Amino acid sequence: MTAPDSFPAAGVELTHILVVSDLARSTSWYRDVLGADLFREYGGTSAVFRFRGAWLLLVTGGGPTEDKPDVTFAxxxxxxxxxxxxxxxxxxxRKAYAVLVARGAQFLTPPHDWGYxxxxxxxxxxxxxxxxxxA
Incomplete structure (x- = not known):
């Protein structure tokens, strides 16, 4: 257990940012194919999803800003x-694969059994x- 004044403290959550080229298309895919829950959209440039306890933030690309002066999102x-x-x-x-294929996901290969x-x-x-x- 961490002390209240340490990092990470209780209440801290991690969000994974994914840069997308077409927010409407990606919002549909994450909701309808992946099955993530749309939490919020921001002005046509980002959408926040909740997926099985994780946060996913879809953002459109963009250049540097004052708080990330050397960073371009693409x-x-x-x-x-x-x-x-x-x-x-x-x-x-195999069951998850079948469900996602039925929803339109495109896999590189069918599931492969490596033994472990x-x-x-x-x-x-x-x-x-x-x-x-x-596993």
Missing amino acids: PPDQPGRVSHALTIRVPDC ETRCFFRDPDGHLFELSQ
């Missing part, structure tokens, strides 16, 4: 090259990589 430009991925642990990978783990990967409309994993 969606992935090389889907075959990944700097981050989101893993969704599931009790039954069954997993498969899919992307959102901008190429952000997701993994389904059954």
Whole structure:
């Protein structure tokens, strides 16, 4: 347990930011395909989702700002090259795969059984990589 004045303290939550090229398309995908709950939208440039205890913030790209002077937000430009991925642990990978395929998710391959783990990967409309994993 952490002390109230330490970091991270109780009440701190982590939000994963994903930069998207078309907010309306991505909002539909995260809600209708992934099954995330839309929490709030901000002026056509961002949408906040709740997904099984995690926060996902979709934002449109943009240049540097005063609080991030050297940073430009842009969606992935090389889907075959990944700097981050989101893993969704599931009790039954094949069942989750079937549900997501029926909703329109496009997987790289069907689930693969590695003996210690069954997993498969899919992307959102901008190429952000997701993994389904059954341990």
